[in-house]
Amino acid sequence: MITVGILTMSDKGSRGEREDLSGKEIERMIKDLPAEVKAYEIIPDEGDIIKAKLVEFADKKKLDLILTTGGTGVSPRDVTPEATREIIEKELPGMSEAMRAESLKKTPNAMISRAVCGIRKQTLIINLPGSPKAVRENLSVILPVISHAIEKIKGSTEECGKM
Numbered sequence: 001m002i003t004v005g006i007l008t009m010s011d012k013g014s015r016g017e018r019e020d021l022s023g024k025e026i027e028r029m030i031k032d033l034p035a036e037v038k039a040y041e042i043i044p045d046e047g048d049i050i051k052a053k054l055v056e057f058a059d060k061k062k063l064d065l066i067l068t069t070g071g072t073g074v075s076p077r078d079v080t081p082e083a084t085r086e087i088i089e090k091e092l093p094g095m096s097e098a099m100r101a102e103s104l105k106k107t108p109n110a111m112i113s114r115a116v117c118g119i120r121k122q123t124l125i126i127n128l129p130g131s132p133k134a135v136r137e138n139l140s141v142i143l144p145v146i147s148h149a150i151e152k153i154k155g156s157t158e159e160c161g162k163m
Contacts, residue, residue, distance in 0.1 A: 002064045002150060004030060005039035005057035009050060009070035009080050010130070013042040022069040025132040029139050030067070033147055038063055045071050050083035058087075058123035064150050066123055067139070070130035072115040080127050081114040088118030088125060095126065095145070099138040103129075106137060117142075122154050 006026050012018040020042050027037055039057055043049050050071070057066045071080030085091070095117035103110035115127040115138070126142065128135050151158070 002030075002033050002035040002147065003038045003062075004035045005061065005063045005066045006037060006041075007039075007050075007053055007057065007066060007068045008042040009045050009068060010042055011044045011077065013070075014044040021132045022128070022130055022135045025135045026067050026069060026128065026139065029136065029143065030065075033143075035065065045077040045079060047079045047083045047086075050080060051087050054084065054087050054120070054125060058120040058125070063123055064154075065146065066125045067128060068126070069128045069135055072113055072127050072129050074112050074114070078114070081116040084116045084118060084125055084127055088116070088120050090119040092117040092119065092124075092149075095142050095149075098141050099128075102141040103134065103137050119153055124150055124153055 006023045008020045008023040010018060013020050023040060039061055041053060043053055054066060057063050068080055071078045096115050099115060100110050100113055103113065113129060117126045128138050
């Protein structure tokens with residue numbers, strides 16, 4: 001069972017002014033991994049708060065997977081990628097590129113996504129966009145590799161490809 005943290009970046013959501021539909025969409029989509037949500041928070045778009053929560057989820061809660069939603073665009077308050085880059089040890093650009101490439105088939109706005117994927121200690125961290133539709137489109141692309149990625153992060157020596 002993969003342990004998961006969902007972290008929604010939303011100024012309005014953190015103040016209770018907006019329902020978090022994107023976080024709920026993530027929760028719905030990951031059930032078949034199989035995965036269990038162990039932490040779920042809505043926080044403001046503040047770099048220091050984002051970094052602190054990512055570190056808490058990875059280092060203290062020792063979650064296998066952190067899925068963030070929101071703050072990946074180009075608005076002045078969109079700082080999720082910068083906060084993520086500051087705390088990860090390895091970036092996984094292939095996952096981010098795959099999400100953007102697939103999303104680009106649906107909207108040219110995918111070009112301005114700055115989502116980051118990476119590893120901190122033994123935790124996989126994935127930034128997703130802030131809308132439920134974009135969460136569905138992006139997460140569906142990488143969902144098939146998440147379990148394998150986590151196995152490798154945790155030290156599995158099983159071969160990745162079989163001839």
